[in-house]
Structure formats: C-alpha cells, structure tokens
Amino acid sequence: MTNKKQRAMVVAGVMSGTSADGVDVAFCRVSPGVGGGSPKVKVLGHRAFAYSKKLRAEVLKVAGAREAEVLSAAEMARLNWRLGEVYAECVAKAGEALGLKAELVACHGQTVYHQGAAAKFLGEALRCTWQMGEAAVIAERLRVPVVSDFRPADMAAGGQGAPLVPMLDSCVFRSSKKNRVLLNLGGIANLTVLPAGAGVDAVMAFDTGPANMVIDAVMMRCFGKAFDRGGAVALRGKAVAGVGLRGKYFELAPPKSCGREEFGSAFVDEFVDECEPAGASKEDVVATAVGLTVESVASAYERFCLPHLLKFAEGVKGAEMLVAGGGAKNRALMRGLAERLKRDGVKLGTTEVSGIAVEAKEAAAFALMGWLTWHGMAGNVPSATGARRAVVLGKVSLP
Amino acid sequence: MTNKKQRAMVVAGVMSGTSADGVDVAFCRVSPGVGGGSPKVKVLGHRAFAYSKKLRAEVLKVAGAREAEVLSAAEMARLNWRLGEVYAECVAKAGEALGLKAELVACHGQTVYHQGAAAKFLGEALRCTWQMGEAAVIAERLRVPVVSDFRPADMAAGGQGAPLVPMLDSCVFRSSKKNRVLLNLGGIANLTVLPAGAGVDAVMAFDTGPANMVIDAVMMRCFGKAFDRGGAVALRGKAVAGVGLRGKYFELAPPKSCGREEFGSAFVDEFVDECEPAGASKEDVVATAVGLTVESVASAYERFCLPHLLKFAEGVKGAEMLVAGGGAKNRALMRGLAERLKRDGVKLGTTEVSGIAVEAKEAAAFALMGWLTWHGMAGNVPSATGARRAVVLGKVSLP
DSSP: OOSOOOOOEEEEEEEOOTTOOEEEEEEEEEEOOGGGOOOEEEEEEEEEEEOOHHHHHHHHHHHTOOTTOOBOHHHHHHHHHHHHHHHHHHHHHHHHHHTOOOSEEEEOOEEEEEEEEEEEETTEEEEEEEEEOOHHHHHHHHTSOEEEOOHHHHHHTTSOSOOOTHHHHHHHHOOSSSOEEEEEESSEEEEEEEOTTOOGGGOEEEEEEESHHHHHHHHHHHHSOSOOGGGHHHHHSOOOTTTTTTSGGGGSOSSOOOOHHHHSHHHHHHHHHHHGGGTOOHHHHHHHHHHHHHHHHHHHIIIIIHHHHHHHSTTOOOEEEEEESGGGGOHHHHHHHHHHHHTTTEEEEEGGGGTOOTTTHHHHHHHHHHHHHHTTOOOOOHHHHOOSSOOOOSEEEOO | OOSOOOOOEEEEEEEOOTTOOEEEEEEEEEEOOGGGOOOEEEEEEEEEEEOOHHHHHHHHHHHTOOTTOOBOHHHHHHHHHHHHHHHHHHHHHHHHHHTOOOSEEEEOOEEEEEEEEEEEETTEEEEEEEEEOOHHHHHHHHTSOEEEOOHHHHHHTTSOSOOOTHHHHHHHHOOSSSOEEEEEESSEEEEEEEOTTOOGGGOEEEEEEESHHHHHHHHHHHHSOSOOGGGHHHHHSOOOTTTTTTSGGGGSOSSOOOOHHHHSHHHHHHHHHHHGGGTOOHHHHHHHHHHHHHHHHHHHIIIIIHHHHHHHSTTOOOEEEEEESGGGGOHHHHHHHHHHHHTTTEEEEEGGGGTOOTTTHHHHHHHHHHHHHHTTOOOOOHHHHOOSSOOOOSEEEOO
16 A cells, blocks of 8 residues: 555545534645755635534543543444544535545544553553544545554654644755744644754644643633633733743753643642732733743743754744744734844744645644655654654545 | 566464464465456464563553543553564474564454444544554565555445455355355354355354353363363363353344453353353353354354345255354364254365365465455455445555
C-alpha cells in the first residue's frame, strides 16, 4: 500500500478537541510539493458542528473519567460507534454546504484518554492514548477511504503522541528567509518555532500555558457567559499586572505540555482571588486573564524561542508570528500580543495569510496527515513529540 | 492504496478467542488465485501462546463486563496497549521458532464487547463490536504492516460482524465436484456449507450449538481438569441418549449464533442433573457431553444443510465434512461424528487434507483476510454475516 504515486486530493480533515464541544470539518486540497518539497495545503472551506447535549454529556463522562471513575465496556463500544456516525454526518453536511466531495477523510476522533507519561500496568511500564469514532462507519457511510487513530504510532515509537500539528506548520509556513512562529490559541496556547531556512529537525514546539481555558472560565464566573466574543469585555477592562504568572510550569524548559491539571478550576480560583486586592472590576479580571496569556506567550518566546532561532537561523532578525485557533478572534488578545511582542521584533498576523482559516487549522493539519499516511509518508515531527523516528501515522480503512 | 498488484506474501495471522486463554499465530503463504480464482492459503507453521495469569484475569474482567459491571477508560486504554505488545511478542517468537519472517501481520485482537443485535444508545439504535490489541504497537515492534480490527466494517455494512472464517472456507475448500462442509469445534461448533460448484453467494454458515464449552465444563466438574485430552475419558464412558437436546436454540433456522448465554454454566447445571437419573458414571457424563455435540451437529446437518445442498448442488450426492478446532483432537468426538454422519453419506476428515492444521485454521483465516485487505479486496461473506454487501475488512497500520 506504500509508495503510491503522490497526487492532489480533496481531503476532509475532522477534529474534535478535548473541550468536547463538537466537530470541526475542513475540506482541503492537499497537493504534492514541487521538486520534492513539502506538500501544499489549501483550505477550500470549513464548518463547525456542535455535539448534541446528550452526546456532549456522554463524551465528557467518558473523557473525564479518571482512574477512580467507572464505565462499562458496552458504553464505550457504543460511544465509539455513535461518534463514527456523527463524524460521517458532519462530513456529509459540510460537503453538501460547501459543494465539495472528499476523496479521503482524515479523522482525529475524540480523545477519551491520553497518558503521555509511562505508568505501570500488569507489571510493565507503558504510555497510551485513545481516540474514539469508528472509522469503518465513516468509510461505509461516505464510501471513501478513512485515516483515523493518528496518535498511537508516534507513541509506539517512543513519542508523546502530541503535538502533531507542527507537521502542518512545517509544511505550510516554513520560510527560507523569515523566522516564523505559529501560535495556536485554543484552551491552551502553543507555539511552533520554524527557524528561517532550517529543516524539519529544527522545529521546536511546546505549550506556553493557558489561553481560552482561563479566559472562558473567568467569563463564566464573572458574567455567566461561555466566552468573551471578540474580546469585547476584555477591551473594556484593565489588566492587573503579573497575576497568575508565578506557577512553576512557566519556568520549565521545552518540550512541555499542559492542560486542565495545571490550569483548570483550582488555578482559576487562585487567579480570581489574586485580582481582588488590586480592586479589579469584573471586566478587569477578564482583561487580566487575557494579559496572562499575552505575558506567558511573550516570555516563552523570549526565553525559549529566541535562543532557538539564534541557534538555527543566525543573523536572521525578528520573526513573524501567525496565530490560529479561537483566540485569534479575540481582539483584546491579538492587540495585547501585537503590542507586547513588538519590542522583540515580532510581527503578528494570522494563518489566513497562507490560506489557512484560523478556525480550520487543526482539522486542516489532520487532512495533511491523512494525505501523508495515504501515500505511506511519515506524519509526526520527532523533535516536537520526542519520538525516536518519523513514522507513518494512523490506520487506513477502505470503503 | 487499492488495486495493488496481487502477489504472494508470508502473512502471520493472529487470533485470540473469546475463551481468552491466549494467542494463536499461524504463518501462512497467501498467493493469488490462478486465472482470477480464489487466493490460496498454505499454513507454513503455527504456534500457540498462553496469556500470563495476570493478563488473562484482566482480559476476562474487561471481556466479561456486562452493562452492570464497571471499568475505567484508563484501564481499557492500557489493556489495548499491553495486548498490542503481547501480540508483537508472540509473532516474533513464533517467527523465530519457525524460521519465518512475516511481510504482513493480520491480527484479530481480543474481543471485549460484541453486540450483534441493535440496541438503543443516546436515542439511536446501533450494533457494535470491539477488539483490543493496539496495531500501531505491533507495526512498530515488528516493522511490518498490520491489518487489524476486522469486524467493524462488516457491521457498518449491516452485518453481524461474524462469522468471518467462511471466507477461508470458501477460498480453500470449495470444490466444483464435491459438496463440502467445514466444521469448527471450538467452544461452540459451527458449520460452513459449500455446495459443489456453487459460488460464494451460496455459502451458508451458522453455529450448531456447544462443542468444547460443555465438554470442558463437564470435565472440570467431574474430574477437576480443564479438558479431556484426546477424548480419553469420553472413550471410557457411554453416552446417555438425548440429554441437553431439547433447547429451543436447536430448532431455530440459520442464520443463528450462540455462546455462553445459551450454553454456559446454567445449561451445564441442568445437563449434569439430567444425566443422573440414568445412573451415569462420571465418564458417562463426559461421553454424554460428546454425544450432545455429535447429535446437534448431525441433526443441524440433516435439517438445514442437506436442503441447502440439494438446492444449490442438485444431483451431487453426500458430502465431505472437514473438521478443525481443538475438538478435532478429541477421538471420541471424531469417532462419534464419523459413525453418526455415515448414514447421511457424509465422510469425515480434517482440514489437514488441504494443508490447514486444525489448531491453526482461525488464525489462517485472518491471515487470508489481512492479505485481501492489503490488496483492497473484500473479506466478508455477506450470506454468512448478513451484510448488505461485500466490504474490505479491517484497518491498515504501516510501519
């Protein structure tokens, strides 16, 4: 099945994040690189679909389950199947709305368990991961090949199974002349550093800390709203300097990754308490949460990315930082980042300069990875995941 | 990835049954059929490996879990991973022992949940199945492509996801001149009927009732032993006629399948009780369990297979019945079947006449199905599973 002649294909990338709010579908045209170069990815259109309330509750129940919580095998088998049906429906609906037909579906699935650090099980240390959404159902309903289950191969090769998006970053945004840094502002903020003219081995990627995870939580506590649309509330407030920035996560050198363990409700409790002595209004608290993201991204850039750029792209000054993810729509956050990073010679933009809509980037990344797998090509970036080698990701289901 | 030129390959088929006792590995040479005919399968060698006690207990815990029982997502993700490691080790060990190197691994995995009948979940009716054993781990450890997860595609196409072995039966044993019936004597006995000269659409397959499930259980109760090696105990006893044969399962017309629900410990309790009034010795009880299998197979043959053979192979007299599975090693059972079926013009033999070792047949069936998938060819037999169409089975992981 390998070494198939590379050809341009319309690939539907399908992503569900750990926030478990729904499904992002990005229809992309993925084409072979010219003269052995990196493949090209063009987002042709994208759509987002919310999970039904029932399904979201079930996903959160299963995905939120820790060691102590309990489920039945039947329930998990059924959720895997139902998610497959939902993904198939979402791809069909998006394709209809966009007037496009996918030749290949690349489905990340819904993560219900991810254990990046080794733990003992039956006397053997292992790491593992688990994404749900039965690919055979998608292949049968849509009658197209499906690539699914992208993370296990990287983990089997010694990696953490994440981050995987740096492959898209490297293929689409690497420049021979400019330093480029990709910033994704999802629940967590992460950076991918692409030194000018350097190869894929020089890619650095890590999580800088919280983004929407804390901003959204603060919005819920102060205003009972799920998020700050456009950053309107934060723009009316004034940030209290330094709040939330003393955690030890920010001191750690990359590679590093974080999540609800570090920046969940316990962190938010403390964060809100810390704003009070400064006499912060509710708007000020939201602005402070935005400020926390701005400052943690900027200081990570200065401490970890700058030395890396100097090492791999000596003499190239400054960098372009291209933002994607829901946070790219938050004007307070974008304005804060642009102002704060100016002193470092960083010019802020979004991934749309390269034709990747900010909401579609993760789904587009899986479209690219699916295309690579279909052609028998590796999809992970070992310097980002820690894998021993570049490996073909995922499993292929034929219709 | 489809329509690849067919070529002969050494494929390692890997099977773990619902008894959860371990892993069967069959190294097979699978070659394209001559002139568009069915592919050929030759078992080059095979090995069986027992699960460790710890692993078996864990598998039984997960696989035995019903709706009411409970598990954590972490535990299941870890078991899936650990089983992948175990399968990789078993294939490596078998290959070393046999002096063979697999070009492709076809791994059935360990079934932990199978729901052939539709049930409501989040308001939608669905059927589903779940086999564990992470294929990415096998591909990485052995550095060969792996086909896994064979059952979901058939179910997504409306089938029951079982039985899948009829594809091997049809490819290897179909004859233009003779009626052939394949009998597998595992925990459950099942028949595949191949009318002389008929195509794959004329294949009939179903479970006739219990085989080793009841014989082994009776051995455990009467002698505290796991099974009756070679049928030695049964050969010393005398069967009580008719015991256990009045269950309604035997009356049902195919397609039908059965398991522990019908022939588990409740059935065995009643079975043993029924032997007592006849003054049966312990050896007689074991012989009666053998007699139950003999009679249920033979009467299923007469009621369901004979009319089917007459319909699809009019004028062809008698049939050859080829036995595989652990029960083929039980001389009492084989002798009983040979004597009982003689009156129907059935000649008893084993699959070894066609080069398929009786212990290796199921693993060899998955080797064939993996080879078919690798070449983009369908692997299910719709008349056996009830699927709407023939589909490519499984998922391909590339090393």
